[in-house]
Amino acid sequence: MKKTVVFIFLSIAVLLVSLRMDYFSDRLQGESLAVLAQFLSIVGDGITLTGVCVFLLVFGIVFKKGHIRNSGAYGISVIIAASFFVHLFKITFERPRPDFGNTDILFFLKNPFIFDFSGKFNSFPSGHTTVSFALAYALSRSYPRLSPLFYAIAAMVGFSRIYLGSHYPSDVAGAALLGLGVSMFLFSETRKKHWQTWLFISLAIFISFFKLGSLLLFDVDEAVFSEATREMVGTGDYITPTYNYEPRYDKPILFYWLMSLAFKLFGITEFSARFTSAMFGTALATATFFFVKKLYGQRPAILAGLCLLLNLEFFVYSHSAVTDMTLAFFITAALYSFYLGYQMSSESGVLSSELNNKWYLLFWVFAGLAALTKGVIGILFPAAIIFIYLAASRELSKVKLLLAPRFLLIFSAIAFHWYIAQFYINGWEFFNAFIIKHHFQRYTEVISSHSGPIYFYVPVILAGFFPWAAFLPNAIYRGFKGKGIYLFGAIWFLAIFIFFSISRTKLPNYIMPLFPAMAIITGLAINDFLENGLKKIWLYISCIFLMVVSLALAIASLFALTQAKLEIAFPPVFFWGTGISFLAIALFGFAMINEKHRLVSIGGMAAATIALLIFVRTYGGPPVNLYLQKTLYQYSVYAGKNLLEDGALATYNINQPSIVFYSRRKIFKLDGESGLRELAAMKNSKSLIVITRKENIQELEEKFSLTLLNTDGKYAMLANTR
Known part of the structure; x- marks a missing residue:
């Protein structure tokens, strides 16, 4: 337990330091060692390392070398386990790689995905580094005298990922800690006792951080x-x-x-x-x-x-x-x-x-x-x-x-x-x-x-x-x-x-x-x-609630897919995913009646709820976010970039704080008659952009001769001619 606590605190310290290094990652990149870095990246690839372990396993079996056979088997085990957690966290954090770090958030909203097959938005953690350190620990257990060599190779693999511009330093530091942690756990004597605990903590991280940063901030x-x-x-x-x-x-x-x-x-x-x-x-x-x-x-x-x-x-x-x-x-x-x-x-x-x-x-x-x-x-x-x-x-x-x-x-x-x-x-x-x-x-x-x-x-x-x-x-x-x-x-x-x-x-x-x-x-x-078990009255209340509510929601999802005309454009996969998830919950609710199926039913409901949350966040959140926030975000960014330093950004009869955040400047909040008087005094003294609702366009154009720059959805952006 003490070793685990020490490892956790050291991990936090290493991650904090590596996060500060991210700002200087471009200085760690270059071309003079590019060939060596590419070679090290090939060495640290999961397929390469798996091939090495398979070779050790086969060699040990053929020549009856139990020590070598076990090393290969352990190596394959840690690579599989490490790869599972790598991909779990890549899906969770969805961090753009350094080359795509400036990707506009609207890209994620317009192109929702669960798995990033392009490889552009799965920077954290580094897969090469994770499996390299996981295997280094496993092989060091079998060949302790060679442990400096194993860890040196793993470290060079990690550095090669930074040098080639594929990862940030914190991606590599986090990956090294993840690989070591997974391998240490698999070799610990208490793994059978604590595996459920660590799996639950991993699930807690996944649920809490899943696609955390790929929605615009909601008002208010x-x-x-x-x-x-x-x-x-x-x-x-x-x-x-x-x-x-x-x-x-x-x-x-x-x-x-x-x-x-x-x-x-x-x-x-x-x-x-x-x-x-x-x-x-x-x-x-x-x-x-x-x-x-x-x-x-x-x-x-x-x-x-x-x-x-x-x-x-x-x-x-x-x-x-x-x-x-x-x-x-x-x-x-x-x-x-x-x-x-x-x-x-x-x-x-x-x-x-x-x-x-x-x-x-x-x-x-x-x-x-x-x-x-x-x-x-x-x-x-x-x-x-x-x-x-x-x-x-x-x-x-x-x-x-x-x-x-x-x-x-x-x-x-x-x-x-x-x-x-x-x-x-x-x-x-x-x-x-x-x-x-x-x-x-x-x-x-x-x-x-x-x-x-x-x-x-x-x-x-x-x-x-x-x-x-x-x-x-x-x-x-x-x-x-x-x-x-x-x-x-x-x-x-x-x-x-x-x-x-x-x-x-x-x-x-x-x-x-x-x-x-x-x-x-x-x-x-x-x-x-x-x-x-439960008294029949409580059992029936629970089962009927699950079946009726879940079936109703499943039917509503599928009806919306085929019949409903919604103002928000949800993709079909959202309705299919949520509908099937609700249907699964209903079926597991029905299965609970049978005593033999109760544990499986509870586990099935948990799995279906995870799927439901994934579909809601991945395919439901972006359309809602685009509908509510996209226009305000675009207007705010435009105003922040195009207004002169002494210019004024104003809102009229709306309260949308995201405008202040995304424009990165103080706004003039104008409301009612007093707001119109302030606007009249302002429009002739400085460059001005006004963000308001569409229904206010005619009033502002006629009273103040403002020019309509854009209207989209519920909002409009106007400016004076200065």
């Missing part, structure tokens, strides 16, 4: 957070976030800091804007897996982890440049920490010990980070859930352990320092905007027209937690009848659900922090179903 929230972070990096002001170079008090600072770090590492791109959410999505799924594994073992952990990973809500918000996944992680980590400390004190009978105090300390650390991510709910939710749980368990006396002065001091140091600094700098303006508007008014009034009925989150959960929502009623029922984590999870779920159902302002992302609770109690319910 993604673009606002990304632009505010871009301005933070540009101005160097890491205390007061700004949007359009004016203070933005909507959210606390931590998420901006994390996004700033990603921008520093990867550059200002869509991938780096969403990196923080994907990272915490992976961390949340992994933490949930290990939490349940510690309490109940491997299979319940896998089931709970799959319930959390494989649903639309998790997928969307692990791919969104918004705070919700980060907040969900910190709230969840705080609650996991409390429960582990509580369980240890309950099992030992000792109220306070060094070990459970460490867990309680972690509770306050994570709660402080949650409060620094989204304000008071970062501590309100964990505190309320714990209080209700201890009251229901008749152990309220244990609250005192959490309220030790040193814990409160640590929480205050983490959570309050930025608030104090912000109030000192911006005073009551900050207090009124952040505390009054975005806490009290957002809960008691409708903000930005985001209202909804009290049952708003019921369909959100049914759709967002599909297909596992079929088991949720039974899971909640079991939760309130049970004790321990069952009761804890049910209270966690219900507390957040009721809180936001009462709130006047409603959005689907608000309930993201209850998804880990749903995943745990649902995963445990499914595990109990596999082991002991």
